[in-house]
Amino acid sequence: MIDTLDEAIADIVHQLERGASQRKSAMHTPVVATQDADQRIMVLREFDAEQRLLRFHTDARSPKCATIGEGDPVSVLFYDSDTKTQIRARGNGRIEHYGPAADAAWEASTTFARRCYLAQDAPGAVSDEGTSGLPEWAEGIQPSEDQVAPARENFAVLLVTLDRLDWLYLANSGHRRAVFTAGKQGWSGNWAVP
Ligand SMILES: Cc1cc2nc3c(=O)[nH]c(=O)nc-3n(C[C@H](O)[C@H](O)[C@H](O)COP(=O)(O)O)c2cc1C
Structure with a gap:
């Protein structure tokens, strides 16, 4: 059982990092919602805890x-039934079409992944x-680098800088909920009624 707010924020960081790196984690495919009330599943590519940044490709x-x-404003909803944890993340999203993050993400993608953008x-x-x-x-087909090169113009990254995290852990002995907001000193949190 998580007993302190420090443990709760550490758990969020751990679960989001795992979500970004482990394809089989349920946290790998969250629901991303936009302010027009639309929502869709996207693959979480990176979580940078220091920058409070989520990266998606699109x-x-x-x-x-x-x-x-x-x-x-963008919100991102995660639920992992194995860890019984829901994370509701909110922040400011921006699309980077050309720039260091988009270029690096494109470079790191396989030609198979790049093919989608053809x-x-x-x-x-x-x-x-x-x-x-x-x-x-x-x-x-598994296309060649040359074949997928024109797809770069259709590729962009969505970067979300998080400013609020709402963590809900389900337990038979009693659920636990904590809410964190970003400030100059990092995350500050409080417990909440689940
Ligand atoms: C498992 C799964 C993973 C997906 N991953 C992405 C993704 O990483 N990026 C993306 O733009 N769309 C992804 N999609 C498709 C989106 O859910 C959505 O249909 C698409 O982005 C349409 O664009 P819109 O939301 O702007 O209308 C995924 C869908 C599924 C089911």
């Missing part, structure tokens, strides 16, 4: 990028038939 043409733009039309574009959106030649 198609620069997708509607969420227009909504978030250079800065907008889609000819924007995510959400209406199609006459069921489609992957990819050009026919790119379907079912």
Whole structure:
């Protein structure tokens, strides 16, 4: 059982770091919500505890990028039934299309991952038939670096700087909830009724 607020914030950091690094963790695929009441699953690529930063990859043409733009409220909802923990994270999101974070993320991606960004039309574009959106030649192949190079213009990162964390731990003996807000001295927290 977690008994102190220090342990609770350490647990959040641990679980988000694990979510970013372990593909099988439930924390790897949180729900990302935008201020237009839309929400979607995204893969958590990185959690930088020091910077309080979450990184996601996305198609620069997708509607969420227009909504978030250079800065907008974003919330991210995590639940792991193994650890019985819900984390509701809130912060300021921004889309970086070209810049150090987007360039580094693109460089670190496999050609298979980059292939997604070859889609000819924007995510959400209406199609006459069921489609992957990819050009026919790119379907079912592991493309070369040259083949995926044009996809860079469709690739962007979503960076969310967190300012609020709401941690809920489920236990038969009694649930526990703690809320943390970011300040100059780091996270400051209080217990809350679950
Ligand atoms: C398991 C899973 C992982 C996904 N990962 C991502 C992701 O990392 N980035 C992304 O933009 N969309 C991802 N999607 C698709 C989004 O949920 C969503 O359908 C898409 O981004 C549409 O864009 P919009 O939310 O701007 O309309 C994922 C979907 C699923 C089911």
